[in-house]
Amino acid sequence: MELSHTFGLLEKEARRRRIILNQNQKNTLHAWFKKNPNPDLATRGHLAKELGISESQIMTWFQKHRKIQKQVEFECCLEEIQTQGQDKPKVKEAGRSRTHFTKFQIDILIEAFEKNRFPGIATREKLAQQTGIPESRIHIWFQNRRARHPDPKQGTQATAQLPQNSQFPALKASGQPAPSKTLTSSLPVTPALCPPHIPPGPLDLSMGCQKQLSKTTVFQSSQVVQGRGNGQNSSVFTGHLSPVITPEEEGFHTQAPLRAFIQERWQDPRENSGSTVPPLHDSTQIPDVNQHFWELDQKDFAFLQNWDEWFQSMLAEWIPAKEYWSPGKSELHRRQAQHQQPASVPLEVDKTPWQFKPQAFSVDSH
DNA sequence: TTACTAACCTATTCAACGT
DNA sequence: ACGTTGAATAGGTTAGTAA
Numbered sequence: 001m002e003l004s005h006t007f008g009l010l011e012k013e014a015r016r017r018r019i020i021l022n023q024n025q026k027n028t029l030h031a032w033f034k035k036n037p038n039p040d041l042a043t044r045g046h047l048a049k050e051l052g053i054s055e056s057q058i059m060t061w062f063q064k065h066r067k068i069q070k071q072v073e074f075e076c077c078l079e080e081i082q083t084q085g086q087d088k089p090k091v092k093e094a095g096r097s098r099t100h101f102t103k104f105q106i107d108i109l110i111e112a113f114e115k116n117r118f119p120g121i122a123t124r125e126k127l128a129q130q131t132g133i134p135e136s137r138i139h140i141w142f143q144n145r146r147a148r149h150p151d152p153k154q155g156t157q158a159t160a161q162l163p164q165n166s167q168f169p170a171l172k173a174s175g176q177p178a179p180s181k182t183l184t185s186s187l188p189v190t191p192a193l194c195p196p197h198i199p200p201g202p203l204d205l206s207m208g209c210q211k212q213l214s215k216t217t218v219f220q221s222s223q224v225v226q227g228r229g230n231g232q233n234s235s236v237f238t239g240h241l242s243p244v245i246t247p248e249e250e251g252f253h254t255q256a257p258l259r260a261f262i263q264e265r266w267q268d269p270r271e272n273s274g275s276t277v278p279p280l281h282d283s284t285q286i287p288d289v290n291q292h293f294w295e296l297d298q299k300d301f302a303f304l305q306n307w308d309e310w311f312q313s314m315l316a317e318w319i320p321a322k323e324y325w326s327p328g329k330s331e332l333h334r335r336q337a338q339h340q341q342p343a344s345v346p347l348e349v350d351k352t353p354w355q356f357k358p359q360a361f362s363v364d365s366h
Numbered sequence: 367t368t369a370c371t372a373a374c375c376t377a378t379t380c381a382a383c384g385t
Numbered sequence: 386a387c388g389t390t391g392a393a394t395a396g397g398t399t400a401g402t403a404a
Contacts, residue, residue, distance in 0.1 A: 021371095021372085038393090056373095057372080057373090060372065060373065060374090061372080063393080063394080064371075064372080066393095066394085067394080067395080067396090097382090097391095097392085098381080098382050098383070098390085098391055098392075099391060099392085100383090100391090101391085118374095118375090121373085137391080137392090139374095140391065140392060140393085141390095141391075143375080143376080143392095144390065144391065144392085145390095146375095146376080147376070147377070147378090148389090148390075
């Protein structure tokens with residue numbers, strides 16, 4: 001099977017995740033929301049059947065709209081307070097029903113969790129089938145599990161604060177390379193590989209570029225390799241450690257933290273990183289590709305060993321740009337939106353240490 | 367190109383339930 | 386009362402799609 005076909009399947013699977021609700025569905029949801037903004041599981045299930053979408057989508061929709069409603073109410077409340085100095089009664093919270101998982105179900109979930117902490121929709125749906133638990137509950141279960149059972153493979157990272165790619169000017173400003181079939185070890189992937197012992201340098205990179213600094217203790221590498229070079233034509237890789245190389249069904253558009261993914265692959269990158277459901281009819285290409293990447297990962301390891309050294313040099317290079325980080329994030333976004341990039345910030349990837357990378361190579365040579 | 371929004375994430379908090 | 390853990394919320398991001 002052609003690699004492109006394999007990717008086609010992955011794309012199809014990835015796209016399946018985004019479903020546009022039609023007007024009828026929206027109307028129904030709005031009607032239900034008016035009646036009860038906090039439908040219970042049974043109601044959501046009923047709605048899901050009625051509308052022909054999944055219960056978890058119903059849940060997401062209601063979550064979103066509760067948020068929106070709260071915001072609207074808050075604004076109204078503010079107005080009222082301003083005009084009358086009165087407080088508004090709180091919205092009554094709906095009661096919670098607790099799902100009781102059997103040992104059998106828990107065993108299946110734990111097994112799946114150990115294989116893959118970030119299951120995609122296909123995996124979750126398969127688990128739902130296996131266990132009889134609604135997919136949305138499985139989603140929640142994994143969220144809770146991740147929160148309460150930190151990955152031991154990740155070690156201590158309480159101080160490992162590095163900016164997300166999305167806020168990282170050297171990466172963001174430079175943009176992703178144009179889609180091509182050439183697989184370059186481009187640097188967007190690099191921040192995900194930050195060692196946990198980044199010294200607190202004079203330039204706090206968390207400033208203005210790390211969200212929720214006070215709360216987040218683990219660098220979220222989840223968005224690091226989410227380029228858009230994965231659309232219709234994507235037999236494309238940006239970042240050779242990108243999840244796209246995995247047969248994992250959500251690999252293409254995954255938001256799962258890449259760190260975990262990489263670490264899993266570091267253990268045995270030739271293995272599927274944990275998908276219990278490789279949705280490929282013919283995945284024979286994948287191990288070859290992964291073998292290819294495994295060899296490249298060896299190069300990356302050498303790269304990582306030099307991390308501290310060049311990170312320091314990068315800091316030195318960037319210190320003059322410190323004022324760039326001072327504005328809040330919104331300010332940063334505003335500047336980016338207005339293309340007001342400070343001259344002191346390395347905008348071209350070629351001028352940064354990010355260029356420290358293995359050679360580009362092609363994956364479609366056969 | 368831009369706005370909207372579905373889907374996803376982490377962190378935190380609430381609350382049901384078993385001990 | 387307390388610990389465990391399912392559920393919900395807050396606040397964020399990415400990326401697909403329609404306007």
